[in-house]
Amino acid sequence: MKLYGGLDLHSTNVVIQLINEKDEVMYRKKLGCDLDRILAGLEPFKETIEGLAVESTFNWYWLVDGLMDVGYPVQLVNTAAVKQYEGLKYTDDDSDAFWLAHLMRLGILPTGYIYPKATRGVRDLLWALEHRNSLCRYWRDSQVENSRQRTRISLFSSYFDLLFLGLSINMPIDIDVSILNRFFAETKS
Numbered sequence: 001m002k003l004y005g006g007l008d009l010h011s012t013n014v015v016i017q018l019i020n021e022k023d024e025v026m027y028r029k030k031l032g033c034d035l036d037r038i039l040a041g042l043e044p045f046k047e048t049i050e051g052l053a054v055e056s057t058f059n060w061y062w063l064v065d066g067l068m069d070v071g072y073p074v075q076l077v078n079t080a081a082v083k084q085y086e087g088l089k090y091t092d093d094d095s096d097a098f099w100l101a102h103l104m105r106l107g108i109l110p111t112g113y114i115y116p117k118a119t120r121g122v123r124d125l126l127w128a129l130e131h132r133n134s135l136c137r138y139w140r141d142s143q144v145e146n147s148r149q150r151t152r153i154s155l156f157s158s159y160f161d162l163l164f165l166g167l168s169i170n171m172p173i174d175i176d177v178s179i180l181n182r183f184f185a186e187t188k189s
Helices: 035-048 061-069 093-106 117-151 155-188
Strands: 003-009 013-019 025-032 049-055 074-077
Touching: 003 035, 003 093, 013 035, 013 093, 025 035, 025 093, 035 049, 035 061, 049 061, 049 093, 061 074
Parallel strands: 003 049, 049 074
Antiparallel strands: 003 013, 013 025
16 A cells, blocks of 8 residues: 655644545644654554655755655655645645645645755855845835935936945845855865
8 A cells, every 4th residue: 555645844843644545544643843753653654655745844954854864755845836725715734734645646746856965055045145135125125215205306316326225235245245255165175
């Protein structure tokens, strides 16, 4: 009998559901975020598990790495692409875990790439820098727009404000570049 698992991961707990080929729930458990307890719960089913679908939340590294280290086939779910049942008024962790396992069983689970451990730090750093820079651009644009509305300044003054604000925004970006250069220099040696 083949089993498919859905793991609905949260910051303090994970809901696990294993279903068979007929969508019957064979195992359901809500556990704390403790890898040893999760592995112990899955152990009786290890030989029949075809795959485990883990929700891609901010804290998935420890769980995916732990499951893969002991040989479980794991897929990271692209949560933005998962559509829950149309028309449902209420879902909970159990139904979410079941739905992930169901999509995996059908072979239509939208997945994300599991970055190798060695490159995750660079990926996360670049994501954080881009996120911060987009916030800076938003702040800069809102400041210029607010300035225009408050004082009804001329186009020339708006251009001057944009240049001035751009300098203050670019300074932290230069600092970020120097951090990245130092990081890459240290990783090469």
